[in-house]
Amino acid sequence: xxEVEQDPGPFNVPEGATVAFNCTYSNSAxxxxxxxxxxxxxxxxxxxxxxxxxxEDGRFTAQLNRASQYISLLIRDxxxxxxxxxxxxxxxxxxxxxxxxxxxxxxx
Amino acid sequence: xxGVIQSPRHEVTxxxxxxxxxxxxxxxxxxxxxxxxxxxxxxxxxxxxxxxxPIDDSGMPEDRFSAKMPNASFSTLKIQPSExxxxxxxxxxxxxxxxGTEAFFGQGTRLTVV
Numbered sequence: 001x002x003e004v005e006q007d008p009g010p011f012n013v014p015e016g017a018t019v020a021f022n023c024t025y026s027n028s029a030x031x032x033x034x035x036x037x038x039x040x041x042x043x044x045x046x047x048x049x050x051x052x053x054x055x056e057d058g059r060f061t062a063q064l065n066r067a068s069q070y071i072s073l074l075i076r077d078x079x080x081x082x083x084x085x086x087x088x089x090x091x092x093x094x095x096x097x098x099x100x101x102x103x104x105x106x107x108x
Numbered sequence: 109x110x111g112v113i114q115s116p117r118h119e120v121t122x123x124x125x126x127x128x129x130x131x132x133x134x135x136x137x138x139x140x141x142x143x144x145x146x147x148x149x150x151x152x153x154x155x156x157x158x159x160x161x162p163i164d165d166s167g168m169p170e171d172r173f174s175a176k177m178p179n180a181s182f183s184t185l186k187i188q189p190s191e192x193x194x195x196x197x198x199x200x201x202x203x204x205x206x207x208g209t210e211a212f213f214g215q216g217t218r219l220t221v222v
Contacts, residue, residue, distance in 0.1 A: 034210075043199055043213035044151070087151065089211075095164065096141070096211060100150035 004090050009103035017078050021102050023071045023088030032091040033064055035073050037084045038101065044087055047073075078106050114200050114214035121221055126188040129217045131200030132181055141211065142175055142185050143199040151199075157183065190221045 006023045013019045025033075033050035048055065050062040050071050061074040071088055083106045088099035113132040121127055133140045141156040155165040160177045168175070172191070177183040187194055197218050201211040 043215055044211075045213070046210045049210075095153065095156070098143075098151040098153070 004088055004097045004099040006086075006088050006099040006102050009085075009101070011102065011104045012107060013078055013104065014107050015078060015080055018074065018076045019078055019104065020075075021073045021086055021088075021104075023073075023099050025069050025071070025088075025090045025092075025097070027090070027092045028066075028069060030069075030090045030092045033071050034089040034091075035062055035071075036087040036089055038087055039084050047086070075104075078104075080106050080108060082106050112200055112202055112212050112214035114198075114217050116217055117215060118218045119220070121190055121219070123191055123221055124189040125221075126186065127190045127194075127219060127221075129185040129198050129200075129219070131183045131185070131214060133183070133200070133202030134212055135181065137202035137204050137212075138180075139203045139205065140177060140183050141201040141203075142183070143201065144196045145199060145216075146196045154185070187219075190219075192221045195220050 003026045007021050011019055035047040036044040037047040038044040048057050048062050050064045052064055054063040059076045063072045075082055083104055085101040085103045087101045090097045112134055115130045138159050142154040143151050144154055145151045152167055154167045155175045156163055157177045160180055173187055175185045197216045199213050199216045201213045203209045203211045
């Protein structure tokens, strides 16, 4: 089975710090990539798509390295509200393959 | 748009009973996905439909699970008979196409089989 693997969590990070997650995927033919956020007892929601050139949305930066087959998510100046589980998602053959998620806990 | 609507939000049932979960996708979306999420296994794809036709059901755990999509605005996931190990949160999601597009999730059905 195709796999998407993420850093094991939980990450316990002080407020204001920078935190980075990595995700690796096994299928070099994967077509598109995403980061989703899931709050406790809620549904996953799209955080950002990941483009080949890298992309930034406020405090969040996503990067894709096709040669090494990994995706990263960087969160700068972390806030308490960033506490959640972050899911890496890869589109392979028109199926969304989900990582198990990395739990992030921001401490005051 | 109200988004993806799932019902019920919570279901507690006894082992051996039939359970039916329901989903209404976002209007105009042509793909519908059923997922199961547990602490141990994370988010697992059970089955997905394109234009109401099941495309891949390889994630359905066993014959006790079945899913239908009789029309573009309604889908069901049925478990018969239910077992305690089926306890999980079941999500339905819909998209327009699947390549490079956002998947919109319902709020999920939290199933407990006792």
